[in-house]
Amino acid sequence: MKFNKKGIILALTIFILLVGVVGCSSKTVSETDKNIIKIGTSGGYHPYTFKNDKGELDGFEIDVWNEIGSRIGYEVEYVTSEFSGLFGMIDIKKIDTIANQITITEQRKEKYIFPTPYVYSGAQLIVQKGNEDVKSLEDLKGKKVGVSLGSNYEQIIKEFDINNEIEVVTYEDFLGSLQDVALGRIDAVLNDKLAAMTNVQKSGLDIQLGGEPISKIENAFPFVNNEQNKELVEKVSKAVEDMRNDGTLEKISKKWFEIDITKE
Amino acid sequence: MNINFSVEYFIGRFPEFIKFLPITLSLALISIVIGLVVGTSIALIRTYEIKILYPLSKIYVSFFRGTPLLVQLFIFYYGLPQIIPSLGGINAYTAAFLTLSINSSAYMSEIIRAAINSVDKGQMEAALSVGMTYFQGMTKIVLPQAARIAIPSLGNTFISLMKETSLAFVLGVSEMLAAAKMGSAASYRFFENYLAVGIIYWIITILFTYIIDRLERNMSKAY
Numbered sequence: 151m152k153f154n155k156k157g158i159i160l161a162l163t164i165f166i167l168l169v170g171v172v173g174c175s176s177k178t179v180s181e182t183d184k185n186i187i188k189i190g191t192s193g194g195y196h197p198y199t200f201k202n203d204k205g206e207l208d209g210f211e212i213d214v215w216n217e218i219g220s221r222i223g224y225e226v227e228y229v230t231s232e233f234s235g236l237f238g239m240i241d242i243k244k245i246d247t248i249a250n251q252i253t254i255t256e257q258r259k260e261k262y263i264f265p266t267p268y269v270y271s272g273a274q275l276i277v278q279k280g281n282e283d284v285k286s287l288e289d290l291k292g293k294k295v296g297v298s299l300g301s302n303y304e305q306i307i308k309e310f311d312i313n314n315e316i317e318v319v320t321y322e323d324f325l326g327s328l329q330d331v332a333l334g335r336i337d338a339v340l341n342d343k344l345a346a347m348t349n350v351q352k353s354g355l356d357i358q359l360g361g362e363p364i365s366k367i368e369n370a371f372p373f374v375n376n377e378q379n380k381e382l383v384e385k386v387s388k389a390v391e392d393m394r395n396d397g398t399l400e401k402i403s404k405k406w407f408e409i410d411i412t413k414e
Numbered sequence: 415m416n417i418n419f420s421v422e423y424f425i426g427r428f429p430e431f432i433k434f435l436p437i438t439l440s441l442a443l444i445s446i447v448i449g450l451v452v453g454t455s456i457a458l459i460r461t462y463e464i465k466i467l468y469p470l471s472k473i474y475v476s477f478f479r480g481t482p483l484l485v486q487l488f489i490f491y492y493g494l495p496q497i498i499p500s501l502g503g504i505n506a507y508t509a510a511f512l513t514l515s516i517n518s519s520a521y522m523s524e525i526i527r528a529a530i531n532s533v534d535k536g537q538m539e540a541a542l543s544v545g546m547t548y549f550q551g552m553t554k555i556v557l558p559q560a561a562r563i564a565i566p567s568l569g570n571t572f573i574s575l576m577k578e579t580s581l582a583f584v585l586g587v588s589e590m591l592a593a594a595k596m597g598s599a600a601s602y603r604f605f606e607n608y609l610a611v612g613i614i615y616w617i618i619t620i621l622f623t624y625i626i627d628r629l630e631r632n633m634s635k636a637y
Contacts, residue, residue: 190586193592193596193599194595194596194598194599194600195599196599196600196602200596200599200600201593201596201597201600202600205430229586230586230588230592230596231506231583231584231585231586232583232584232586232592232595234584235488235492235583235584235585235586238488238491238492239492239586241492241496242491242492242495242496242502243502244502244506244586323595325598325599325602325604329604352602353602354418354602355602
């Protein structure tokens with residue numbers, strides 16, 4: 151055995167370990183500070199939440215929360231994670247809420263409390279360009295439809311499809327499902343109307359909207375249901391209402407979308 | 415499909431991803447070191463069938479080899495703190511390398527155990543006969559020989575471990591693949607992002623392979 155080479159490898163290892171440890175310790179934030187609100191987001195859902203050219207978190211959700219934060223007197227801190235990890239983080243209090251276009255559903259209401267909705271939208275089918283056959287859930291019978299894992303769209307299909315005639319394919323990633331529909335691996339994707347519109351315009355994929363929106367959707371920020379959060383949720387509700395009334399929400403909406411998505 | 419591969423954008427991704435290299439590498443290397451220590455201990459427990467610890471180690475290895483890493487990450491980071499609240503204080507980075515360490519230690523223990531078994535029994539007998547203790551025989555005679563045998567398989571484990579660090583994004587650790595996912599979501603340039611990140615992983619693997627090869631050659635010199 152030659153010790154000089156092992157020595158080099160060992161030194162290299164220790165160096166990299168140190169870089170890692172220093173790198174992560176500088177990121178730890180004091181959790182005792184009460185005026186920080188932690189927002190979980192995927193950072194991979196353009197134009198709601200994404201990393202811009204400068205590598206900073208940007209998008210509709212981020213603008214909305216920066217504004218809410220300054221109105222309720224909280225410093226807003228963002229935590230990015232894979233979408234499927236976000237609800238887990240809320241449960242273990244690593245984050246206070248999620249800004250990732252979360253839809254209010256009955257099931258979610260059992261566990262979480264929501265402030266007033268900040269976005270009104272609908273569930274929309276997206277199909278391959280030129281496909282005029284799929285315009286409603288009815289048309290999906292015997293076909294494959296993609297939904298995002300952990301999203302409410304699977305639920306919409308389950309409620310409609312009592313006889314199990316539609317094959318549901320779940321995706322970790324919304325954009326992955328769009329790629330598949332463009333490639334013809336699945337017949338349609340069910341997702342949010344606005345995200346669908348944006349992606350049809352900007353992704354450059356061979357996709358189009360399939361028919362009219364299927365159902366109405368209200369988006370709000372989920373908070374764990376406890377006494378402490380009830381007060382916070384009231385503050386957030388008030389801030390959202392104020393922002394809607396004084397036109398701030400509309401302004402943020404128009405910055406990212408061609409239409410105002412914040413009114414019913 | 416319209417293919418418009420932007421070479422400029424593609425090249426621009428590299429410096430972006432390399433920023434996350436310390437996270438990916440440190441996660442992998444910390445996990446390798448802890449995994450090796452724990453894995454070797456388990457291998458010794460199983461080789462010598464130490465009471466109480468032996469059945470426990472069997473369950474440990476069976477569970478961590480028998481469940482996907484993603485499941486383990488979810489259980490460890492999101493599940494356990496709901497039962498043991500004090501675990502909630504662990505940050506995502508720590509949770510990620512602990513889970514990776516535990517997971518890889520299960521695989522490594524099996525490799526090391528097989529390597530120890532493959533060293534001729536006569537070696538230990540000879541060590542004992544010249545007056546060495548059992549412990550000395552193990553550390554000075556058997557383990558060095560076992561290490562030489564184990565290195566190629568351990569190298570494989572290291573490489574898969576390095577790639578598995580990408581799963582840490584489900585816990586919110588922003589590592590290289592997370593940056594690629596976010597990059598492709600913002601720009602709709604999937605091909606450029608994933609190709610760039612793939613090449614970086616590949617280069618790291620080549621470097622790892624080179625180090626492992628050198629190590630293997632050096633350790634085989636005596637033979």
